[in-house]
Amino acid sequence: MLDATVSYLESPAWQDLPSRIPASKSKKSASASPSMANGNGKANGTAKPRKPASAKRTFEIIIVDDGSTDSTSSSALSLARLKYPTTDIKVVTLEKNIGKGGAVRHGMLHAGGERLLMADADGASRIEDLAALYACMDELEAKDKAGRAVVVGSRAHLVKTEAVVKRSLLRNILMYGLHTILRIVGVGHIRDTQCGFKLFSRSAAQVIFPSQHLPTWIFDVELLLIAKALGIEVGEVPVEWHEVEGSKLNVVTASLQMLRDLVVVRTNMLVGRWRAGEGPGVVIVDSKRGKSGKVE
Numbered sequence: 001m002l003d004a005t006v007s008y009l010e011s012p013a014w015q016d017l018p019s020r021i022p023a024s025k026s027k028k029s030a031s032a033s034p035s036m037a038n039g040n041g042k043a044n045g046t047a048k049p050r051k052p053a054s055a056k057r058t059f060e061i062i063i064v065d066d067g068s069t070d071s072t073s074s075s076a077l078s079l080a081r082l083k084y085p086t087t088d089i090k091v092v093t094l095e096k097n098i099g100k101g102g103a104v105r106h107g108m109l110h111a112g113g114e115r116l117l118m119a120d121a122d123g124a125s126r127i128e129d130l131a132a133l134y135a136c137m138d139e140l141e142a143k144d145k146a147g148r149a150v151v152v153g154s155r156a157h158l159v160k161t162e163a164v165v166k167r168s169l170l171r172n173i174l175m176y177g178l179h180t181i182l183r184i185v186g187v188g189h190i191r192d193t194q195c196g197f198k199l200f201s202r203s204a205a206q207v208i209f210p211s212q213h214l215p216t217w218i219f220d221v222e223l224l225l226i227a228k229a230l231g232i233e234v235g236e237v238p239v240e241w242h243e244v245e246g247s248k249l250n251v252v253t254a255s256l257q258m259l260r261d262l263v264v265v266r267t268n269m270l271v272g273r274w275r276a277g278e279g280p281g282v283v284i285v286d287s288k289r290g291k292s293g294k295v296e
Contacts, residue, residue, distance in 0.1 A: 001123035002061070002079060006087055008127045009059045017131055060088040063121070064107040067097035101212065101219025108200070108209045116205050120196035122244040125153055129239040133199040136235040141201055148204040148232045150224075152190060153197030153239035181259065185266045187224045190236055194220055197239055204232050211279035214265055218258040222265045229269070229276035 008014055065073040073093040080089040092110070094103060104118050115137065119125060133151045140149035187193055198220070200208065207230060214222045227234055268274040 001119075001121055001127075002063075002076070002084075002089075004123065005061060005119075005127045006084055008130075009057075010087075013128070014131070015057050017134070058088075060090065060112060062107045062111055063089070063091045064103040065091065065093045066100065066103035067094045099215035099219075100217055101222075102215030104219070105209050105212050105215075108205050111205075114202050116200045116202065118196065118198050118200075124241055124244045125195065125197040126240050129153060129197065129237075130199070132237045132239065133197075136237050137199055137201060140233050140235050143233060146203045147201050148207070148230075149201045149235070150204055150208070150227050150232060151199045151235040151237055152192065152224075153195045153241075154190075154192040154236045155195050155239065155241045156191035156236075181262060185221070185225070185262055187221055187228070190224055190234060192236070193224055195239065195241065196220075197241075198223075207277055208232070211274070211276050213268070213274055213279065214261055216257060216261050217254055218261045218265075221262060225265065225269060226276045 063072075063076045065076070073091050076089075076091045080087070080091065092107060094106065098106075108116055108118065115134070117130060117133070119127070133153060136151045137149050140151065141147045143149075204227065208223055208226050211226045212219060212222055224234060265274070269276075
């Protein structure tokens, strides 16, 4: 996945892709950039060209190792040093396993991009689909004065294809059950909440992720509920996806945990214990804008 990501982000296909910026920001100069926490991404808006034709699009890649017991961190560091010595690659090793949601939040809150892409490290999604997410975000950012927007990669169009049909009966039953519950808790307008390929504008990420509480697999739903509560528009774009073998996830146990966590997050939000725009963390200074933000 690292090979594919670096190759694409350095290629003319990405570097020459038009990027646009909202009229309210068009007088400010900035370089476009992607960022990746377990994936992350960088750039901005709509209305006028974002960068001169001669400017190079910059990016950083953040690999978050969630307290694994294998050689993920050392392998990533070796690959970065030997194969990509001039590429901005950061490897974060968490001392304890805190869950996928906690790992992604850590990466997102320490990313420096104008747009931040979270992507699963198994390569189930294609990095080339980032272009489609960017195009959608250009449109959404133009509608928000603060440039806040979220675009989610969606596999909903694959439901009738072999990629899903050939799954086990149990997996498909649980999938449809989850969709029903998601409609009940308030994110039924998003057809695929769980695809690990989501793009956030920096201004959206800085208010959503500090409010995130769940470190578990269902954290995506909490992010979308927070975005909805804050009035941040969410777009959904079809992406290519293939199932990658080797998952150690117990489907039944994970599903029960998801159900429990959905009840926890919805209850806490309904009673006002968890409020969008508030959450765990300490205050840091965003050196790019001189404003304070929260980071775990």
